[in-house]
Amino acid sequence: MKTLPNTPFVKEAQEYVRRRGISLEDLGSDYFRPMIQRAKERIREAIKYGIVRTVLEDPDVEIISYPIAILILSQIGDPFLSARYAVAEAKRVNSLLREEEDSVLLYITQHTFQWKVFKVSTKVMGRTYAFAIYFRDYLRGVPRGEIAWKLINRPLIDGYVLLQKYELARLIEEALRKRIESLCSERPSSEMRLPTALEKAIEEVIELYRPYRERIGSLSELRAGGSISREAFPPCIKALLDDLERGKNLPHMARFTLATFLLNIGMSIDEVLDLFRRTPDFNESKARYQIEHVAGLRGSKIKYLPPSCSTLKTFGLCTSPDEFCSRVRHPLAYYAKKMRRGRK
Amino acid sequence: MNRIVYRVFKNYYRRVAIDDIPCIEKREFAFVLFDRPDVMIRHKAFNSINELKRFLANATPLHAYYSTAYYDHPEARDMDEKVWQGADIVFDIDVDHIPTPCKKIHDRWKCLDCGAHGRGMAPEKCPSCSSKRIDRVSWICDECIKRATDEVIKLIEEYLIKDFGLHEKELKIYFSGHRGFHVHVERKDLIELDQEARREIVDYIKGEGLILSVDVLRRGLPGPSLGDPGWLGRLTRGVYQLISCSDEESLLSMGFPRRDIDYILTYREKILQALGGDHPYWGYVAKLSKKAWKLIMGYVKQNYACMIDERVTTDIKRLIRLPGSIHGKTGMRVVKVELDELEGFNPFERARIIKGELKVYVREKLSIKLGGYTITEGAQTLPFQIALYLICRGRAEPLE
Numbered sequence: 001m002k003t004l005p006n007t008p009f010v011k012e013a014q015e016y017v018r019r020r021g022i023s024l025e026d027l028g029s030d031y032f033r034p035m036i037q038r039a040k041e042r043i044r045e046a047i048k049y050g051i052v053r054t055v056l057e058d059p060d061v062e063i064i065s066y067p068i069a070i071l072i073l074s075q076i077g078d079p080f081l082s083a084r085y086a087v088a089e090a091k092r093v094n095s096l097l098r099e100e101e102d103s104v105l106l107y108i109t110q111h112t113f114q115w116k117v118f119k120v121s122t123k124v125m126g127r128t129y130a131f132a133i134y135f136r137d138y139l140r141g142v143p144r145g146e147i148a149w150k151l152i153n154r155p156l157i158d159g160y161v162l163l164q165k166y167e168l169a170r171l172i173e174e175a176l177r178k179r180i181e182s183l184c185s186e187r188p189s190s191e192m193r194l195p196t197a198l199e200k201a202i203e204e205v206i207e208l209y210r211p212y213r214e215r216i217g218s219l220s221e222l223r224a225g226g227s228i229s230r231e232a233f234p235p236c237i238k239a240l241l242d243d244l245e246r247g248k249n250l251p252h253m254a255r256f257t258l259a260t261f262l263l264n265i266g267m268s269i270d271e272v273l274d275l276f277r278r279t280p281d282f283n284e285s286k287a288r289y290q291i292e293h294v295a296g297l298r299g300s301k302i303k304y305l306p307p308s309c310s311t312l313k314t315f316g317l318c319t320s321p322d323e324f325c326s327r328v329r330h331p332l333a334y335y336a337k338k339m340r341r342g343r344k
Numbered sequence: 345m346n347r348i349v350y351r352v353f354k355n356y357y358r359r360v361a362i363d364d365i366p367c368i369e370k371r372e373f374a375f376v377l378f379d380r381p382d383v384m385i386r387h388k389a390f391n392s393i394n395e396l397k398r399f400l401a402n403a404t405p406l407h408a409y410y411s412t413a414y415y416d417h418p419e420a421r422d423m424d425e426k427v428w429q430g431a432d433i434v435f436d437i438d439v440d441h442i443p444t445p446c447k448k449i450h451d452r453w454k455c456l457d458c459g460a461h462g463r464g465m466a467p468e469k470c471p472s473c474s475s476k477r478i479d480r481v482s483w484i485c486d487e488c489i490k491r492a493t494d495e496v497i498k499l500i501e502e503y504l505i506k507d508f509g510l511h512e513k514e515l516k517i518y519f520s521g522h523r524g525f526h527v528h529v530e531r532k533d534l535i536e537l538d539q540e541a542r543r544e545i546v547d548y549i550k551g552e553g554l555i556l557s558v559d560v561l562r563r564g565l566p567g568p569s570l571g572d573p574g575w576l577g578r579l580t581r582g583v584y585q586l587i588s589c590s591d592e593e594s595l596l597s598m599g600f601p602r603r604d605i606d607y608i609l610t611y612r613e614k615i616l617q618a619l620g621g622d623h624p625y626w627g628y629v630a631k632l633s634k635k636a637w638k639l640i641m642g643y644v645k646q647n648y649a650c651m652i653d654e655r656v657t658t659d660i661k662r663l664i665r666l667p668g669s670i671h672g673k674t675g676m677r678v679v680k681v682e683l684d685e686l687e688g689f690n691p692f693e694r695a696r697i698i699k700g701e702l703k704v705y706v707r708e709k710l711s712i713k714l715g716g717y718t719i720t721e722g723a724q725t726l727p728f729q730i731a732l733y734l735i736c737r738g739r740a741e742p743l744e
Contacts, residue, residue: 124576126566135508136534139541152548153555157573159509314553316543326468 005059006096008066009089009176011112017067027068028195034058036201038065039072043205046088047081047212050281054092068198073184075194075202080216081209082184083247083280086177091281094173098166102130105168109133113175115141122162124155129162133171138163141171145251145315177249216277228265232338234331236312237261239319249280253307253315256294257331260306263295264332306331346735348742350378350404353670356677356697357400362393362668363680366530370414370429374663375405376672386663389419406672409663412528414535423661430535433542434664435549436656437495438524439488446487450712454479483712483737484523484674484691493686496525499650500683503549504529507574512683519695521671521678526656526664542658551649554579558630558637567626570619575648582644583629584619587612598643604636670697675732690715692729702731704740 007013026032038061045052055062073082097105102119109115116134138161142149155162240258243250262272269291276287289298296303308330312318328334365371373388390396411418412434416427443465453466457475466480496517504510516528547553556579561567568576570584587608595605611628618625656662665671665678676695692715703725710719714730723743734740
């Protein structure tokens with residue numbers, strides 16, 4: 001099957017690896033040197049470019065390097081690095097699947113993710129939909145905070161959501177990202193004795209990531225002085241910040257909200273940029289451009305405000321509003337009021 | 345609480361048959377007892393319906409609840425120790441959240457802090473002192489119940505069956521014992537849905553976040569048609585209905601700009617014809633102003649969305665009234681209702697726990713019709729159930 005090395009996460013590829021019966025000790029042998037090399041490469045590409053390349057020179061190397069990369073990451077146990085790798089690997093798969101036959105996508109969703117998906121050919125609003133997915137599986141995998149992905153803006157018939165091919169590929173991307181993240185976060189058992197080759201690879205990856213890791217900012221470090229008070233943040237902003245600090249991948253609207261909020265309460269562009277280094281798909285030049293744009297330094301020269309409470313609600317970003325929230329209609333008003341009260 | 349109420353409740357719980365509860369051993373139960381009406385006893389668990397029935401017969405609770413959630417250890421006092429496994433999806437339709445015209449006649453509220461008061465639907469907070477401590481006196485009248493049943497039928501037929509593909513036999517409808525209905529979805533493959541997923545379902549049913557960009561339509565891209573699935577069809581039907589049924593006066597009162605009103609009235613036939621076919625043309629509608637478009641979206645939402653209480657559906661650890669138990673504030677029981685029984689539902693008949701009559705003294709003028717009876721001030725003989733309701737609401741005293 002041509003897609004096996006492309007998609008080493010599928011059930012069949014995992015079974016293949018299992019059948020080979022490779023032990024941890026085996027990985028120390030010369031035979032596996034190119035696989036470890038490629039595993040390191042996968043992670044390096046994730047760190048540097050935010051996307052892993054597809055290399056098909058040796059199918060065996062491609063398939064086996066994938067679980068090795070995950071093994072390396074779970075040994076390192078850095079949630080930011082794991083999240084970044086998960087995003088990069090999932091992106092690779094997304095771009096690959098867009099070009100694949102419908103039947104391949106169908107097969108992967110049914111067998112690897114156990115989703116209820118079937119093929120259709122339905123035309124709604126001039127678009128031809130090729131797939132229908134059970135709404136439960138749609139809701140479990142859908143990217144949050146993007147209005148076009150809200151269930152209400154999707155054709156839903158008899159419990160099934162209609163999807164175009166690129167949309168199903170995106171759902172697979174999301175699901176795969178979560179799966180890799182959870183695989184990487186499994187704590188390795190302490191008795192595990194790693195072969196020297198693997199130990200060395202781990203050291204190299206840590207070394208490679210160090211300069212990136214050190215620049216990740218955190219709000220508590222930034223303004224320990226106290227001109228900005230996290231205590232006075234509304235719950236929605238606190239929640240977004242928590243997600244960001246845990247290295248979660250935030251949807252576009254969430255990033256916009258957070259960036260505009262922080263800029264408007266007086267944080268500098270560089271400070272905000274350093275916070276966003278935590279996003280797993282961080283790309284410095286792109287992020288800087290976007291932050292400068294909403295800060296009013298580029299393009300339209302408009303300094304953007306964060307969205308109002310009602311907009312945040314619509315986007316599903318209004319989480320656990322507190323008593324104070326009922327008195328305001330805008331997150332900045334919440335902050336201003338809380339700060340005033342704090343000074344009294 | 346009145347002795348007569350306790351006696352009626354006790355008699356009821358001694359002989360009642362409680363419906364089967366799926367996975368009863370995994371649920372948390374909670375009760376409020378007659379002697380401590382302000383304390384909720386939580387973290388109770390039962391291994392069988394019989395065990396629960398024995399408890400009810402002995403304890404005679406004023407209120408009884410169970411969790412929609414399934415836990416490994418429902419009796420654990422700490423939420424983390426309970427270990428959440430999943431939860432039924434439950435929808436709550438309560439007249440408290442639906443503005444009905446009759447509320448102005450029979451509902452009243454009073455601020456406990458400053459004494460301000462008024463008629464109709466109670467405000468979230470006091471308009472004069474902003475306090476949230478508001479005492480509400482709300483009644484179920486025949487009109488309120490009618491409104492709630494309409495909403496339940498819409499929820500089930502339009503949304504749960506047509507859009508979400510659920511089967512009628514997977515849906516259990518319960519009268520809540522007071523002013524609304526609960527719809528429990530019993531489908532095992534949905535119990536693990538998290539809060540965010542449930543939020544999406546709620547937004548769908550409430551019409552939140554619906555977008556159809558007028559810019560897209562202006563660019564001449566294809567728009568939805570009348571027969572499209574879900575909200576696409578609702579949206580088209582809503583726009584069609586608004587344009588075909590409105591006259592100058594109603595459009596003005598909705599706040600449409602003058603220019604848009606003239607446009608709609610002049611080209612009505614042309615617009616409707618363009619929208620009506622299998623391949624509708626939205627170009628004419630797209631000529632309306634952004635303001636008009638916003639009003640149209642609001643109209644669609646108001647006419648097609650369903651007014652469920654979002655807090656109940658999104659809370660995955662919710663306690664909800666136990667089917668078969670009595671609502672302590674009304675003396676009516678939480679009773680299972682079939683879909684075809686909803687029309688003309690009379691709670692004083694279907695949720696009755698006692699037959700016969702009782703003579704009571706009604707303390708104040710209520711201007712309300714209950715189960716076909718007009719309630720007057722002073723002494724009167726009423727069906728026992730209606731009398732019990734008035735006693736539980738603290739508005740009448742038994743005279744026997």
